[in-house]
Amino acid sequence: MLLSRVPIAISLIMLATFCIVVHSAEKTDAPSDDVKSFRKSTLLQRFDLDQDGELTSAERKKLHAAFGGIAVPMLPDVTMRYTLRPPNVSEAELRKLDNSPDSNPLTDAGATLGRVLFYDRQLSKNNTIACASCHLQERAFADPKRLSTGFKGGQTGRNAMALFNLRYTVIRGQRPGFFWDERAETLEDQVLMPIQDPVEMGMKLPELVVRLQALPYYQQLFTSAFGTADVTSDRIAKAIAQFMRGMLSFDSKYDRAMAVGNGSFSDDFAAFTPQENLGKSLFIDGVGGIGEIGCALCHIPPTFGMPRAFNNGLDPKYADKGVGARDVPSNDLFTPSNDGKFKSSPLRNIALTAPYMHDGRFKTLEEVIEHYSDGVHPHVNLGLAFAEDAESTRKKTSGFALTREQKSALIAFLNTLTDEKFIADSRFSNPFVRLED
Numbered sequence: 058m059l060l061s062r063v064p065i066a067i068s069l070i071m072l073a074t075f076c077i078v079v080h081s082a083e084k085t086d087a088p089s090d091d092v093k094s095f096r097k098s099t100l101l102q103r104f105d106l107d108q109d110g111e112l113t114s115a116e117r118k119k120l121h122a123a124f125g126g127i128a129v130p131m132l133p134d135v136t137m138r139y140t141l142r143p144p145n146v147s148e149a150e151l152r153k154l155d156n157s158p159d160s161n162p163l164t165d166a167g168a169t170l171g172r173v174l175f176y177d178r179q180l181s182k183n184n185t186i187a188c189a190s191c192h193l194q195e196r197a198f199a200d201p202k203r204l205s206t207g208f209k210g211g212q213t214g215r216n217a218m219a220l221f222n223l224r225y226t227v228i229r230g231q232r233p234g235f236f237w238d239e240r241a242e243t244l245e246d247q248v249l250m251p252i253q254d255p256v257e258m259g260m261k262l263p264e265l266v267v268r269l270q271a272l273p274y275y276q277q278l279f280t281s282a283f284g285t286a287d288v289t290s291d292r293i294a295k296a297i298a299q300f301m302r303g304m305l306s307f308d309s310k311y312d313r314a315m316a317v318g319n320g321s322f323s324d325d326f327a328a329f330t331p332q333e334n335l336g337k338s339l340f341i342d343g344v345g346g347i348g349e350i351g352c353a354l355c356h357i358p359p360t361f362g363m364p365r366a367f368n369n370g371l372d373p374k375y376a377d378k379g380v381g382a383r384d385v386p387s388n389d390l391f392t393p394s395n396d397g398k399f400k401s402s403p404l405r406n407i408a409l410t411a412p413y414m415h416d417g418r419f420k421t422l423e424e425v426i427e428h429y430s431d432g433v434h435p436h437v438n439l440g441l442a443f444a445e446d447a448e449s450t451r452k453k454t455s456g457f458a459l460t461r462e463q464k465s466a467l468i469a470f471l472n473t474l475t476d477e478k479f480i481a482d483s484r485f486s487n488p489f490v491r492l493e494d
C-alpha cells in the first residue's frame with residue numbers, strides 16, 4: 058500500500074510543480090497560446106529538419122507547400138513590445154503630441170497583427186503589393202523611387218511618405234491630417250485608403266474580409282488582438298494603425314546629444330561638432346538668430362513634424378495643388394487659399410528618405426537646401442518665413458540666401474536626425490518567411 062502511494066504522492070507533487078511552472082510561464086510570457094502555431098519555435102520544430110535554427114531554401118519551400126502555397130508569417134515566440142515609451146522626450150510632451158483615439162488603444166497584440174497585415178501582399182487585388190512594397194524599413198518606410206509602383210504596375214501620383222512617430226502628430230494643439238494633402242483625418246481612416254486605391258492595392262473591402270478570413274494565421278492573430286476571430290475592415294484599420302503608432306523613432310545622434318545637455322535644444326550640444334551646432338542653430342533659432350526665418354517654424358521639434366500644410370515656394374504655379382485641390386477653407390489667416398500647400402513627413406531620418414518633396418523632385422539634401430537658399434518662388438500662399446523676402450525683392454526667386462558654410466552646416470545637422478536602430482528594429486521588419494533568399 059505504502060509503496061504504491063509514494064509514486065502517487067510524487068506524481069501529485071510533480072503535477073503541482075508543473076502547474077506552477079505553466080502558470081508562471083503564462084504570466085511572464087504575455088501572449089496567449091493561440092498564436093503559438095505560427096510562432097518561430099513551432100515552425101522551426103516542424104520545418105527546420107536539420108535543427109540549425111534557420112530555414113534553408115528547400116525547407117522554406119516545404120513550409121510554403123504545407124500551407125497550400127501561400128506565404129505565412131513567422132511570429133516571435135515572445136510577443137514584442139510596441140507600447141514602450143520613447144526615450145529622450147518627456148512624458149508630458151508626449152501626451153500633448155499623442156493622437157491615439159480612445160476607441161483604438163495601442164496593444165502589443167494589436168500591433169503584432171498590424172505588422173503582419175502591413176507586410177501581407179494578400180491585401181492587394183492580385184497578391185503582389187503590401188504596404189511595405191512602397192514603405193521600406195531601410196528607408197525609414199519611404200520609397201527611394203520618385204513615384205511608387207502599384208499592383209498593376211501603375212504609378213502613384215506622389216512620392217511615398219516616410220512612416221514613423223505617426224502616434225505623435227498633434228503639434229501645438231493642431232491636428233494635421235495624413236498624406237501630403239492631409240486628406241485622411243485619422244490614422245484609422247488613412248489605412249483603408251491605399252488598400253482601396255485603384256492604383257496602389259485595388260482591393261474591395263468585402264472581398265478583403267473574405268480573403269483574410271480564409272488565411273490560416275489571421276484567426277489566431279485577430280483573436281489575440283480583439284478577443285474573437287472576426288475579420289472586419291474596422292479591425293484591419295485599427296490593427297495597422299496600432300502597428301504604425303508603435304513605430305517610434307526618437308533615438309538619433311540629435312536625441313542622444315540633447316539628453317547629455319540640459320535638455321534645451323537651443324543651447325550648443327557638447328556631443329555635436331561645431332558644424333552640427335551651427336546647423337542646429339540655423340535650423341532652430343533661424344538665420345541670423347531670427348526665429349521667423351528658421352526651418353523649425355514649420356518643421357517643429359521634438360518630432361520635426363509639421364502642424365499643418367504650408368506652401369514652401371516650389372513653383373510659381375502648382376500642377377498638383379495639394380490641399381488646394383480639396384474643398385476646404387484656407388488653413389490660416391494670412392493666405393487666401395490652400396493652393397500649393399503640402400504637409401511633409403517629419404524631418405527625422407531625412408537622410409534616408411530621398412527623393413524629397415511631394416513629387417520627389419529633389420534627389421539630394423543639397424538640392425533641398427539650394428531651394429531654401431535661393432530657389433523659393435513667390436506665391437500668394439507662401440509661408441511667412443519666406444513671404445517678406447519674396448515681396449521685397451524683384452528677383453524671380455528668393456530664400457534665406459545661405460552661405461556655403463551655412464548650407465553644409467544645415468546638412469550636417471539634418472544628418473544627426475538619423476535613427477539607425479529604428480531601421481534595423483526587428484519589431485518592424487517583415488515577419489513573412491520568404492521563398493527567395
Ligand code: HEC
Nearest residue numbers: 187188191205206207213215216217218235236237251257
Ligand atoms: C503603391 C505604393 C503604396 C502602397 C502599397 C501603400 N502606400 Fe502609403 N503612401 C504612398 C504614397 C504615394 C503616399 C503619399 C500619397 C499622398 O499624399 O497622396 C503614402 C502615404 C502614406 C501615409 C501618410 C503618412 C503621413 O505622414 O501623412 C501613411 C500613414 C501610409 N501611406 C500608410 C500606408 C499603409 C498602412 C499601407 C497599406 C495598407 C500603405 N501605405 C500602402 C504609397 C503607398
Ligand code: HEC
Nearest residue numbers: 351352355367368369399401402413414415425429440442
Ligand atoms: C514655411 C514653412 C517651411 C519652412 C520655413 C521650411 N520648410 Fe521645409 N517643407 C515645407 C513644406 C510645405 C514641405 C513640403 C513641400 C512639398 O512637398 O510640396 C517641406 C519639405 C521639406 C523637406 C522634404 C521632406 C520630404 O520628406 O520630402 C526637407 C528636407 C525640408 N523641407 C527641409 C527644410 C529646411 C532645412 C528648412 C530650413 C532651411 C525648411 N525646410 C524650412 C515647409 C517649410
